[in-house]
Amino acid sequence: MARVILLCCLLCNCLGASLQAESLKIGLNYPRTGNYKDEGLELRRGALLAVEQINRSGGVLDRPLELLSENTASRAEQARRNVERFASQGARMVFGGATSEEAIAAGQRARELGLLYFATLSYANEVTGAAGQRYLFRESNSAWMSARVLGEYLAIHLPGRHFHYILIDDAWGRSMESALRLATRSTDRARHGRTALPRGPLSREQYRSALAKAAASDADVLVLVLLGENLQRSMRLVHNMGLKQRMQIIVPNLSKSVVQQAGPLVMEGVIGTEAWTWDLPRQDNNPAGLQFVERYIREYREYPGSSSASAYSIVMQWADAVRRSGSLDSERLIGALEDHSYSLLKDQQRWRGFDHQNVQSIYAVRVRSRDEVMNDPFKQHYFEIIHRMAGDQAAPSLDDWQQERGEALHLQ
Template sequence: MSTKPRWMLVSLIVLSALNLAVAAPSGEPIVLGEIVSQSGPFAMFAAGHKGAQLAVEQINAAGGVLGRPLQLLSHDDKSNPAEGTKLFRELASKNVLAVIGNSPSSVVFAANPLALELKTPYVISMGYTSVFTDKFSHRYFFRTITSDRVFAYAIAEHMAKQPATRYCTIGNDFAYGRSITAAVMGRLKELKPSVQIIPGCEFWVPPGQLDFTPQITAIMGQKPDALMFGGVVAISSDAFVKQAKAFGLFAKMVGVHPSLGMPTNNLGLQKADLPEGIMTGSDYPYPPVDTKANQAFFNAYKGRWNERPYEISAHAYATVFLLAKTIEKAGKVDREALADTLPGMHYTHPSLGEVSIRAMDHQSTAGWWLGYLTWDDKDNVVGLRDIKYMPGTNYLPTAEELRKIRGQ
């Protein structure tokens, strides 16, 4: 037998002794549940767990929360809403203080009502669908990232200042594809009435479509000023971007897509696939935003996991720190106290800076970075250039709008 186990034991003892010397969290751990997609179509959300885990380790190394260690109890929802609800019930029945969500909107839709029923705070760091915090908002639901209304309105505001007026649209024919197209184009027309969608230039393709040749030639035949393709997502968006590049589509018109800059939305694209001329956005743009907080997060994450963070990594990381801060402020480990204290809390997001949880809808004021899609040579990933920050507070619904949305 090798002496490895003994060495590990020795170093473990030394390390824990050192830890003791700094500030040792002791006593029963404070448990945070986590529902995360680690397999299925959204398996890349596993990076959210890595962000949350990193935060837990950092917090514990600095003395824990209320002197007690923080612990993460994670389960894989397999990108499946039914599995997500099952896990939520399971976690809520244990001694978890709150459940963190690193899952797609479909899972959040299913689990959200359970949070109210089981009186367990559900704090999501993924899932941008607006209704969660406007129409379906309730006491136990919180979102630490922005909503799709914010990035739709932000990009619409940017495009309203551009000369383009004649638009074509293309999107996958499913709920999100339809709603994001309607939100961006609707807002754009409100802000700039001269904007119009060219008649007959509004294309809907089945989700998962890979061949866009007939649509691209048809769009080029219409010669629009801009093409809004924000509804083209997942494997369709990789394929569409490659084909657009091959046809030189965005040399002839501006491409508009609010979320193509998000790392999890462009994993299948390489440098030679990228066309110039797409106005898009992200809440974790590359190259990493040059702030002290983000540099610290980026380096720690890379050191811990030996890979680059995705947006969801930063979101989950910020979420755990927010929860730790909230528990400290509440002064006790209690679900009701947490739900009472979270509204109004301020926290630092690595790439978005100082943000807070709004009391009226439990929606974060986290914003959105806009920029042109480009290749980030330093990090060797898809990035953004000429970025500008659009604060969430400029686009989130006002108290009055919320009342209208909720039909009060």
């Protein structure tokens, strides 16, 4: 009889442990296909490393973390549907995306379902500006922040130049163009020309026509407000047309994957911005950042990019907020996140309370020469940091934010 009782107790303990070990699910919206698929791969890799690290440390609230992921193909409506799917599977938070339209649409649907949404790779000012809301946080920097650091660098090193802008006519393209024109004092469109390309698949002839217009101008600075495959294809044409010999090429938001796909010969000398580079933890002697880089190299045999770092940081920060608040309730998590400062993969960052923008240092970078890149063991040491700006200096002020918001002076 005693043996039966003992077996029953052991069985109950096992069942209890099983129930306790029910996973906490989080959902990753990422582009597995389409224009930004390379950035999407990096997002997923960074998220997986964070989930693995958290689970090795005991999980969240004594429960293992489980990553759900769905392809958005960089489409806003698909991102919305994915949020619904994640919610039906029991996800407690959703993050990701590669366009500002995705972030706004998916963030709004997450809010309707009571879920927090953390945006990645969404740079339009309106994400945390005009379209900002309580359930939406953005880890990536805004167009305003990139423009501020670039504007300061260009004012010092390339003053009085003529600009020409080529952009995709979407939320980020328009936002970035407007912010950079203000920062570089190139608002006069008669003097500083532009070509706005339509959203969606573009032909080689459309890229070539836009670049021919830039070449025929008197511009000595060419700004390509492009991302993903759009940028890769344009840069190959820039290289083949010899435009780099007479123009400084500016790509406001650079990424490791773009340089990797286009090639260092095509991209060398291009100036842009990054929120993080794999070499930054070494420069700043950041132990957690160094550990992340080492783990990523060990797992994937290449350097992590800023997209991986962003996804990793979001998962780690959400888990930290759950632990600090002792809750999975979205409203309590908002309270734990707002104005919370932390240092993880770089110097201090802060989830700003009034707009939920992550305020962090932003870096102007230049793509190294092909010879320098090829001398690196992984042939991926792409970026040289040429200028830094603190997050509080780069981010829009409360007054700027309220001007953009109009009557809605608080997040709803």
